[in-house]
Amino acid sequence: MSAIRVRRRREHPKRVTEVPTGGLVLASDWRRPSVKWGLGTTQALLLVVLVIIGLGPILWLVKAAITPTQDTLIQPMSVFPHGTDLSNISNAWTQVDIGLYLKNTIVLALGSWASQLIVSTTGAYALSVLRPKWGSLIMVLLLTTLFVPPVVLLVPLYLEIVHPPIFGGTLENNYFAIWLPAGASAFNVVLMKRFFDNLPREIFEAARIDGCGPVRLFVSIVLPMSKPILGVVSLFAVLASWKDFLWPLLVLSNPSEQPISVRLPTIQSETDLGVFLAAMLIACIVPIVGFLIFQRTILRGTGLGGALKG
Amino acid sequence: MAAICFDGVSKIYGDGTCAVDALDLEIEQGEFMVFVGPSGCGKTTALRMVAGLEEISGGTITIGDRQVNDVSPKDRDIAMVFQNYALYPHMTVAQNLAFGLKLRNIDKAELDRRVNDAAAALDLADYLHRKPKALSGGQRQRVALGRAIVREPAAFLMDEPLSNLDAALRAQTRAEILKLQKRLGTTTIYVTHDQVEAMTMGDRIAVMRKGLLQQIGTPEQLYTRPANTFVASFIGSPAMNIVPAAAVGLGPGSLLAGFRPEHVEVGLIESGCFGFDAIVEVVEYLGGERLAHLRLGERSLVAKLPVDERLESGTTMSFVVPHGAVAFFDAETGLATG
Numbered sequence: 218m219s220a221i222r223v224r225r226r227r228e229h230p231k232r233v234t235e236v237p238t239g240g241l242v243l244a245s246d247w248r249r250p251s252v253k254w255g256l257g258t259t260q261a262l263l264l265v266v267l268v269i270i271g272l273g274p275i276l277w278l279v280k281a282a283i284t285p286t287q288d289t290l291i292q293p294m295s296v297f298p299h300g301t302d303l304s305n306i307s308n309a310w311t312q313v314d315i316g317l318y319l320k321n322t323i324v325l326a327l328g329s330w331a332s333q334l335i336v337s338t339t340g341a342y343a344l345s346v347l348r349p350k351w352g353s354l355i356m357v358l359l360l361t362t363l364f365v366p367p368v369v370l371l372v373p374l375y376l377e378i379v380h381p382p383i384f385g386g387t388l389e390n391n392y393f394a395i396w397l398p399a400g401a402s403a404f405n406v407v408l409m410k411r412f413f414d415n416l417p418r419e420i421f422e423a424a425r426i427d428g429c430g431p432v433r434l435f436v437s438i439v440l441p442m443s444k445p446i447l448g449v450v451s452l453f454a455v456l457a458s459w460k461d462f463l464w465p466l467l468v469l470s471n472p473s474e475q476p477i478s479v480r481l482p483t484i485q486s487e488t489d490l491g492v493f494l495a496a497m498l499i500a501c502i503v504p505i506v507g508f509l510i511f512q513r514t515i516l517r518g519t520g521l522g523g524a525l526k527g
Numbered sequence: 528m529a530a531i532c533f534d535g536v537s538k539i540y541g542d543g544t545c546a547v548d549a550l551d552l553e554i555e556q557g558e559f560m561v562f563v564g565p566s567g568c569g570k571t572t573a574l575r576m577v578a579g580l581e582e583i584s585g586g587t588i589t590i591g592d593r594q595v596n597d598v599s600p601k602d603r604d605i606a607m608v609f610q611n612y613a614l615y616p617h618m619t620v621a622q623n624l625a626f627g628l629k630l631r632n633i634d635k636a637e638l639d640r641r642v643n644d645a646a647a648a649l650d651l652a653d654y655l656h657r658k659p660k661a662l663s664g665g666q667r668q669r670v671a672l673g674r675a676i677v678r679e680p681a682a683f684l685m686d687e688p689l690s691n692l693d694a695a696l697r698a699q700t701r702a703e704i705l706k707l708q709k710r711l712g713t714t715t716i717y718v719t720h721d722q723v724e725a726m727t728m729g730d731r732i733a734v735m736r737k738g739l740l741q742q743i744g745t746p747e748q749l750y751t752r753p754a755n756t757f758v759a760s761f762i763g764s765p766a767m768n769i770v771p772a773a774a775v776g777l778g779p780g781s782l783l784a785g786f787r788p789e790h791v792e793v794g795l796i797e798s799g800c801f802g803f804d805a806i807v808e809v810v811e812y813l814g815g816e817r818l819a820h821l822r823l824g825e826r827s828l829v830a831k832l833p834v835d836e837r838l839e840s841g842t843t844m845s846f847v848v849p850h851g852a853v854a855f856f857d858a859e860t861g862l863a864t865g
Contacts, residue, residue: 419613422580427674428601428630437626441617 275501282306282498286491305495313484315477315496322459322476323503325395329458330451332400337450338443341409342435346421356410362403371463374398378468394468399458405450412446413439448511459504529591529604529681529714530556531577536586538572538738546572548738549586557712559705561729563719564761569738570718571686577716578607578684590681601630606675607684611691612667614659620646620670621655627678645673648707665696672704676711683708683715689724701728722762726750734758750787753854756861759785765818765829772855774824775803775848782864783856788818790852791830793844800847810838821846 246252281289285302292298309315344352378394379387388394416439424438440447462478469475472483477500485493533552539545547569554560562570575581577588579600587594595603606627614623624642633641646652649669659667668688675683688704689697705728708715719725725732726746734741734749734757742754746762753759759767769785772778796802805821805828812834819838821828830846838844855864 417611417613419609419611420615422578422600423607423609423613423674424615424626425580425600426578426603426605426607427627427678430601433630438615442615 275505278494278498278501282491282495284491286489289490289494302491305491306499308488308492309495309499313488313492313496315484315499317473318475318477318480319499319503321474322478322500325392325465325476326455326458328392328396329399330454332396333402333405333454334447334450336400337402337405337409338440338447339435340406341413342439344406345410345413346434346439347431359403359406363407371467375467388468390469390471390474392474395458395461395465398464399454405453409443409446409450412443416442451511452508455507456504530554530589531560531682531714531716532587532589533573534587534589536573536576536588537584538569538576538581539584545738547576550740552733552740552743554714554716557714559708559715559717559728559730561717561719561725561732562735563722563725563729563732564735564741565720567737568735570720570733570735573735574684574686574716574718577603577682578605579603604681605684606678606680606682607686608668608671608675608688610687612659612671614667614670614674616659619656619658620651620662620673623659623670624655624673624677627674631678641677641679645677648676649673649703664692665700668692668700669703672707676707679711681714683713685715685717687719688717690719690721697724704728723764726762732762734761736761752863753785754863756783756785756856759854759856763787765831767854768828769856770823770826770828771858774826775801777801777853778855781858783858783861785854785856786848786852788829788831790848791828791832791846792848793830793832793836793838794847795845796847799851800849801853802845802847804843804845806843807838807840810840 242252242256247256280296281293282305283301283303284297284305285299286305288295288298343349344356349355378398379389381388388397420438420442421434424434429438459476460478461476465476466479469479472480477496481493481496481500484496488496531554533550536547536550537545538547550569550573562573564570572581576583577590577595579595579598583596587596589595590603590605615626618626621642624645625638628638628641642655643652646655649672651666651669651673654662654666654670659670662670668691671688685704689700692700701724704717717724717728726749729746731743731745732749733743736757742749742758744752749758749762753762753767756769759769765788767785767787768791769783771780772782772784773780775784777784794802803823805823807819808822808827809820811818811820814834816834817832817836817838819830819832821830832838856862857864
């Protein structure tokens with residue numbers, strides 16, 4: 218006689234959804250109501266505060282640029298109490314000639330960006346990959362320049378630009394007066410060198426055996442592997458050039474060659490507030506759009522996936 | 528393909544460390560030569576000197592008829608496979624394979640043919656448009672091999688190419704490399720610290736230690752007639768048992784006697800054999816055989832015994848070894864005698 222066994226259906230524990238916690242708080246802690254609500258509320262509040270601090274001034278500028286001047290003066294925090302006034306933007310473009318200054322700014326920024334990238338990548342490549350005999354001494358000299366405050370260099374640099382050695386003539390009112398000093402950035406070379414130092418040597422060796430000379434190695438291997446740091450240096454270079462005021466004011470005395478940062482104070486005294494704010498908005502919008510387009514390149518990781526055994 | 532010759536090659540670093548000491552070695556055309564030895568023995572340095580990645584401090588290296596001491600890596604007509612793949616992460620598999628050919632201005636049709644042939648041979652045809660990060664470890668190593676073979680160089684240099692793969696994949700890739708090398712007939716120098724890899728792959732093996740070449744020979748020569756106690760204990764797993772000859776009644780105290788674990792049998796002394804009594808410490812069951820760890824006085828020995836041989840840990844038993852299976856070494860120099 219065989220016993221008949223009734224198999225009981227095994228009860229499975231209730232499935233729990235994985236909670237992304239960012240690592241500091243354990244998933245089990247996160248499920249406790251006090252932690253969940255307390256931390257959740259704090260995170261939401263922090264987000265609101267950061268949005269107000271970070272985005273608030275830009276949003277206010279957008280609002281004020283398309284608001285009649287009287288409304289901005291009387292009720293600065295009201296949102297369009299008497300409708301919008303898009304003529305501020307067109308006036309900024311036509312009367313104040315903001316387009317010309319914007320173009321000047323873009324040309325200056327692109328030139329400074331190119332100059333900084335060329336100097337920093339080639340300098341760092343030489344120091345990190347080619348490693349000349351006196352490389353460490355050059356590196357020490359580069360580092361010492363970081364301890365010299367930029368304002369101390371203002372007068373000697375100005376004299377160099379007014380009367381450049383060897384070539385003669387003058388670089389005053391010439392864009393090279395902005396581009397050349399911009400390239401001489403020890404900080405960028407050091408930053409770039411640190412990145413190149415961490416690139417795997419075996420890949421360089423493989424490339425050398427494959428047939429790369431120093432130039433080909435730089436162009437085909439090192440630069441494509443350095444997109445993240447190129448993004449960072451580009452961001453620093455463009456932002457620094459965009460907001461630079463003192464140096465362009467000194468070396469570009471011709472108003473038709475000045476960038477927007479130098480012209481804005483003059484524009485402020487020559488036109489009404491609405492047009493001035495519209496001009497400021499136009500000045501801000503290019504770097505913001507640029508960042509939004511290139512943010513993935515600037516913020517992503519090193520991009521060495523699969524090159525080496527991890 | 529070309530012969531490679533080391534003539535008194537040395538590598539001395541700036542701090543005085545001698546990584547390779549007067550290495551004399553001839554590798555024949557089409558031969559598969561394995562450099563083996565423990566970490567720091569100079570095997571990788573020797574390989575890198577052939578590649579041109581390390582300066583040569585003394586002596587000469589010849590590839591084919593050409594002395595290459597002062598020739599840049601790209602002009603040595605060699606291809607190297609690195610331990611950590613060293614693939615170009617921003618290029619696809621096809622671009623990785625074709626990169627070296629493009630630099631040599633190989634025409635497009637020939638380039639495509641070589642890339643497709645290599646991809647087919649290494650089972651990479653379906654992955655040509657993927658980047659290295661989208662490949663498994665085994666596939667990446669195959670791309671690294673492919674990058675070497677498309678070049679059709681005079682010699683392959685391989686620096687522990689299998690050490691990052693798991694055991695099963697390592698055995699499979701080992702066979703693939705061997706088949707490939709036999710098919711192409713390209714002279715190959717293969718560096719490894721794994722003596723099993725060395726024994727199974729090499730036409731000849733060069734055993735190195737502390738920058739010095741210890742012995743060079745076929746796997747069988749190294750296993751059966753080791754030149755010194757280092758080679759005897761490094762080649763073979765488990766290692767050769769080495770005891771003072773006097774301890775097993777085989778000779779004077781100035782000699783060491785060496786015998787392989789598989790030559791040890793359980794039993795009493797008979798003609799043509801010598802014997803010893805030892806305590807069985809641990810017995811490892813390996814499926815097809817048993818490894819018995821024995822204690823003879825203060826010395827540990829290993830015996831590889833048939834699986835049906837029942838041994839009790841802690842008991843003292845009698846073992847025998849045929850006289851013909853014993854190698855003798857000088858106790859002072861460690862060199863083989865006779």
